[in-house]
Structures are given as structure tokens and as C-alpha cells.
Amino acid sequence: MSHNEQAVENLREYIRIPSVHPNVNYDDCISFLRRQAKELDLPLQVVSPVPDKPTVVLTWAGTQPHLPGVLLNSHMDVVPVYREKWVHDPFGAQRDADGNIHGRGSQDMKIVGIQYLEAVRRLKESGVRLKRNVYISFVPDEEIGGVDGMQTFVNTTEFKNMNVGFALDESMPYPGEEIIVFYGERSTWQIEVHCPGTPGHGSMLADDTAAEKVRVVLDRAMDFRDKEKQRLKDDSSLSPGDVTSLNVTMLKGGVQNNVIPPALSVVMDIRIAPTVDHRQFESMLQQWCLDAGAGTYIEYQQKGITEGVTKLDDSNPWWTAFKSATDKRKLILKPIVCPGGTDARFIRRLGIPALGFSHLNRTPILLHDHNEHVNEKVFLAGIEAYCEIIPALGNVPDH
Ligand code: ZN
Numbered sequence: 086m087s088h089n090e091q092a093v094e095n096l097r098e099y100i101r102i103p104s105v106h107p108n109v110n111y112d113d114c115i116s117f118l119r120r121q122a123k124e125l126d127l128p129l130q131v132v133s134p135v136p137d138k139p140t141v142v143l144t145w146a147g148t149q150p151h152l153p154g155v156l157l158n159s160h161m162d163v164v165p166v167y168r169e170k171w172v173h174d175p176f177g178a179q180r181d182a183d184g185n186i187h188g189r190g191s192q193d194m195k196i197v198g199i200q201y202l203e204a205v206r207r208l209k210e211s212g213v214r215l216k217r218n219v220y221i222s223f224v225p226d227e228e229i230g231g232v233d234g235m236q237t238f239v240n241t242t243e244f245k246n247m248n249v250g251f252a253l254d255e256s257m258p259y260p261g262e263e264i265i266v267f268y269g270e271r272s273t274w275q276i277e278v279h280c281p282g283t284p285g286h287g288s289m290l291a292d293d294t295a296a297e298k299v300r301v302v303l304d305r306a307m308d309f310r311d312k313e314k315q316r317l318k319d320d321s322s323l324s325p326g327d328v329t330s331l332n333v334t335m336l337k338g339g340v341q342n343n344v345i346p347p348a349l350s351v352v353m354d355i356r357i358a359p360t361v362d363h364r365q366f367e368s369m370l371q372q373w374c375l376d377a378g379a380g381t382y383i384e385y386q387q388k389g390i391t392e393g394v395t396k397l398d399d400s401n402p403w404w405t406a407f408k409s410a411t412d413k414r415k416l417i418l419k420p421i422v423c424p425g426g427t428d429a430r431f432i433r434r435l436g437i438p439a440l441g442f443s444h445l446n447r448t449p450i451l452l453h454d455h456n457e458h459v460n461e462k463v464f465l466a467g468i469e470a471y472c473e474i475i476p477a478l479g480n481v482p483d484h
Pocket of ligand 1: 160193194227255
């Protein structure tokens with residue numbers, strides 16, 4: 086079998102492992118990766134700081150292993166499927182006549198894990214040795230927030246001993262020529278705004294009712310949302326991750342049609358752009374409560390910290406190396422702030438630069454959607470891209 090045929094078969098085999106939520110069993114992923122590691126002649130370790138939540142790490146030792154190493158990360162888990170909506174079996178990894186490989190994880194992100202392995206296979210076979218250690222990690226539970234996955238893994242001694250200097254993780258598909266690169270993420274706040282008020286009979290026109298306060302809160306929130314929407318529309322240089330999104334996701338309260346409730350509340354999901362000052366943002370929310378009236382307060386259900394961004398300029402030698410490698414492959418990069426969340430944030434929080442890069446241009450955006458698939462040409466071109474990128478990163482001079 087040729088390298089390319091082998092790569093396609095490995096991707097298909099990995100997709101056939103149903104590492105799907107909820108309650109993922111990662112055993113078959115581990116066995117698959119053990120076999121890959123053996124073929125690649127790379128040591129493999131399984132780190133399970135939380136039972137049944139293993140992180141698998143393959144290490145390709147560099148000639149100067151004391152230098153900070155390069156982490157090539159991917160997650161093993163995939164999101165659930167609506168089977169009846171799929172044309173092909175989501176865990177069948179069928180290859181159609183056009184060379185499309187169908188299945189959950191074909192974009193998000195089993196493809197990327199296989200591309201790392203196949204690129205390292207080719208580099209090793211052609212006798213390449215890199216200065217820095219290269220770690221290929223496969224983590225659990227990214228799709229449910231990474232709490233028992235990457236978030237825990239980065240606090241283990243095993244991770245600290247790896248001395249990671251830079252990491253690659255996932256981005257997302259793009260139908261055009263460009264390849265999306267994530268250099269930062271937004272911060273998630275989920276809040277419940279409690280609006281207490283005068284209760285009473287549904288026929289009364291009481292003062293200071295909960296609904297009057299809800300109205301003010303909704304007005305402020307929707308005005309803010311309109312402004313951010315408009316900003317995104319007016320400036321073509323902005324992508325959705327560059328503005329703050331706000332959505333009202335729940336309205337709670339009330340017991341019966343003819344009872345004015347003693348309280349109502351508004352739940353919001355807010356994703357704060359990395360350029361926003363969190364203290365200022367919080368005072369804006371406080372002002373909304375003051376405007377709404379006495380007793381209105383915010384309960385924070387999630388209050389993310391300010392997420393740092395990875396610099397995309399000459400001050401960051403990892404970026405320079407990455408960019409020159411992708412230039413060599415004539416790839417057109419589209420660097421953006423990730424509109425959602427990935428495991429890269431746990432790396433950046435340690436002060437380690439990280440980029441999200443999934444070689445998925447000319448690909449419809451079907452991650453988490455029905456009929457997720459990738460064309461094998463895009464998959465194979467990605468392996469060649471990593472054959473430039475990995476050596477460039479692994480040979481970044483000591484700085
Ligand atoms: Zn993903």
C-alpha cells in the first residue's frame with residue numbers, strides 16, 4: 086500500500102471507532118494509537134489523571150531534548166449524531182466515488198490526529214531529525230468542555246515534564262481557498278439576572294413588578310447585541326470572534342396566569358471578545374441592573390477569565406516558523422479569534438503560545454452537523470502541509 090492509501094485507511098479505521106458522547110469508552114482509541122505508535126517506533130504513554138479519561142502521548146525525541154518542545158494536539162471524542170439524518174453510516178467511514186470520506190470526526194477532529202501521525206511517519210522514514218521534542222497528544226472530552234481532559238492534563242507532572250513551548254490544535258473548515266487559523270478565543274460568561282418585584286393579583290396595576298425590570302434588562306441587552314451585530318456587519322475585517330455575542334437563552338418565573346410573580350429572571354450566554362476589558366464589561370452589566378430597579382442582581386453561573394491571544398508577528402518565533410512553512414506550501418491563512426471554544430485555551434492560559442490549524446479549506450462546514458465528511462485530496466494535502474510545518478516548528482532556534 087502507498088503512503089496515501091495507508092493514510093486514508095488509518096483515517097477510516099479511526100473514524101470507525103465510535104468514541105462518541107455521552108459516556109465515551111476510549112479503550113479502542115488507545116489500542117488503535119498503540120498500534121500506530123509501534124509502527125512509528127515512538128514511545129507512547131497513557132496519562133489518566135481522571136479514571137477512564139486517558140490522554141495518549143507519543144513522543145518523537147529531538148536532538149536537543151532540553152529545549153521546549155512542540156505539542157501537536159487533537160481530541161479523540163466526537164459529538165453525537167442523528168443517525169436517520171445521515172446518508173452514510175456516521176461510523177462507517179465510507180469513501181464515495183468523489184473521494185469523500187464520510188463520518189463523525191472526519192472534520193472534527195480525527196482527521197487532524199491522523200495527519201500528525203502520517204506526517205511524522207513520512208518525516209521519520211526520510212531520515213529527518215528535529216532539534217526539539219515533538220509530542221503528539223490525543224485528549225478526551227474536548228466536546229464536553231475538556232474539564233476532565235485537557236484542563237486536567239495540563240496540570241499533571243507528565244505534562245510539566247514535557248516542557249511544551251508551543252502547541253497546535255484544531256480550527257475549522259472553510260469552503261473557500263483560505264485555511265482558518267485560531268490565535269485566540271473569547272471568554273464565556275453565563276449569567277442569570279434576577280428581577281424581584283411586587284407580587285399580587287393579576288388584575289392589579291402594582292408598582293415595581295418583576296416584568297417591568299425584565300423589560301429594562303432585555304432592552305439594554307438587545308441594544309448591546311444590536312450594536313455588536315452592526316459592528317460586525319459594518320467592518321469586513323472583523324470575524325464573529327472579534328465581537329462580543331450575547332444571547333438570551335432562558336426566561337424563568339411565574340406560577341399561574343393570574344398571579345404576578347415575586348421574581349422573574351433572564352438567562353444570557355455571553356461570549357466576550359478578547360479585546361474587551363472584563364471590569365468595564367461587568368460595570369456595564371451592573372448598570373443594567375441599576376437601571377432595571379431595586380433588587381435586580383446578577384448570578385454568575387460561568388465567568389470566564391480574560392483569554393490571552395497568541396501573537397502573530399515577528400516577536401513570536403513560533404509564528405514566524407509556522408508562517409514560513411505554510412508560505413512554502415502556498416497556503417492562504419485566515420487568522421481569526423475562535424468564535425467558540427477549543428482545548429487550546431488551557432494551553433494559552435499557561436502562557437504557552439498555541440494556534441488552531443485544521444487543514445480544511447475547500448470543505449463545507451459540517452462539524453457537529455449531519456453528513457460530516459472530508460475529501461481525501463484535502464486530507465492528503467494536509468499531511469504534506471504538516472511535513473513542512475512540523476520540521477519548521479521542531480527546528481525553531483533556541484530563543
Ligand atoms: Zn473539535
